[in-house]
Amino acid sequence: MAAFAILKLVLVISLFHFSSAARNLAETSDQNQMQFQYHNGPLLTGKLSVNLIWYGRFTPSQRAIVSDFLTSLSKPTSDQPSVATWWKSIEKYYHLSKKPTSSLALSLGTQVLDENYSLGKSLTSRQIQQLASKGAQNYGINVVLTSSDVLVDGFCMNSCGTHGSSNGGSQIRGSKTNKFAYIWVGNSETQCPGQCAWPFHQPIYGPQSPPLVTPNNDVGLDGMVINLASLLAGTVTNPFGNGYFQSPKDAPLEASSACPGVYGQGSYPGYAGDLLVDPTTGASYNAHGSNGKKYLLPALYDPSTSTCSTLV
Template sequence: MFSLMKMLVFLGLVQLCLGERRLTALVQQPPLVLTYHKGALLQGDLLVNVVWYGHFTAVQRSIVGDFIASLSQKGKEKSPAVSSWWELTEEYSAKAGRPSTTNVLLGKQVVDEKCSLGKSLKRTQIKDLAAKAVAFNGITLVLTSKDVAVEGFCMSSCGLHDSAPLAKGLKEKFAYIWVGNSETQCPGQCAWPFHQPLYGPQTPPLVAPNGDVGVDGMIINIASLLAGTVTNPFGNGYFQGAATAPMEAASACPGMYGKNAYPGYAGDLLVDSASGASYNANGVNGRKYLLPALWNPKTSACSTLV
């Protein structure tokens, strides 16, 4: 029983500040109802600018780039498709009386391989990095490499989304996301189910669909935080609970990737016959990804692709 409780703690990922992929205390999950707080939602053509902080290989960058490109490639991927997963975020706009498509486009990329701010970052420095690639109508994505330590990383979170003024003195804000590569720091926390969990039954980990435990784990966190950012970009969109510690589109469905999921089991997933990798979504260029369940405003329940 104690091991099961630890596993539930591990899987209890919620989003804070505005949103944060985080491990929280064990509580009984309340009914899944994400309330709309009448604030802005991100819609239309959204640029995602990327800041690569630290060393990433060309292959690692292509895994992330292909994922972002897959989000709005309707009809160009095999089913189940990444774009079908992303379409669910448009239901939030429809429910708010603002029907609109949300097309995600890969914008400019800034490479800071020499780590200009050092390899031990404070949370406030993430905002400074994001400011290097402000997306005026979109999202800035800051990704830190496996040898970069970020305040709170592993101990409390795997990533976050927040916002900051476009310039000093302006009310207008831009949204940004940070996600770290947990390969060498805490894969059991931030790259599960591609690594054995920190707590609970030590069942064999799943094979990562792109052969990179750290980056495939990052994709899960990027996907979760992208959904949270679009549906709650400035802290007054869709969420449940306190605005300072909100439960959002993906964090409302922790540890769920396929049907029949339960604590410690990601669900019934597709398996690639050649590599043995587990996945639930197809992307461009033959990519395969594992994406988190999202809360469905139509059904008030968590939805998965498989």
């Protein structure tokens, strides 16, 4: 019962970092009885561009935080641990699938700025798909990023972001139909930082430990990177709902969301783990990126050991 209570508390604190959008505590309370497994569906393979649709107002420095993170996925740095090292662990999923798949390589693709809120400041899930399908047509994964003044159905109430697939737009290899993969992540700086930007903001539930200092001096964007990283891991390993995940299928735990609230060794409810700290700024991080950037990235579930793997 003690272990169950701890697990339940972790899930409450980290509910909004799940890759799947509509989980609630009742659905996940017995997750320890479910098995993380491969469901024999396609994984994303080949060279994929990650295309960004910036919806609303973002400063150039904010856009650089995300674009440098994506560039870092395939660009190892001399400083370790790195974003590229974190992403390389995804290869284990491909090796264990026992399918003749090619390797996966992500790169930063097209960036589209929609600063005039073409669909208004209150968006439905259907409109998110519309933006994803029309905003960037390059072959790859289309990512919609909404600014802090944009309301999205379910945002803060049960999700910080989602990933999925839809017909039309850019086709993804491995799909028998004309489907494309997309991701949406919202900026929670003013709407719900305690839900979507933890541990850079005090959580609304659980232990009230002081928030960590952000590595890029932006609570909203550093929180977006955490959620984007989690969703990218879920997208490539479970793009169409029949890849790697832990049941139930309609609200799965995926490569990153299976390790809620874990960022470093020794993590526990309300504590992100033992992290690296910048001696000058006091910022907490666990990965080095391009252009001197530092990031905090979520742990990834290691399917070969059935444990949550961290960089530090």
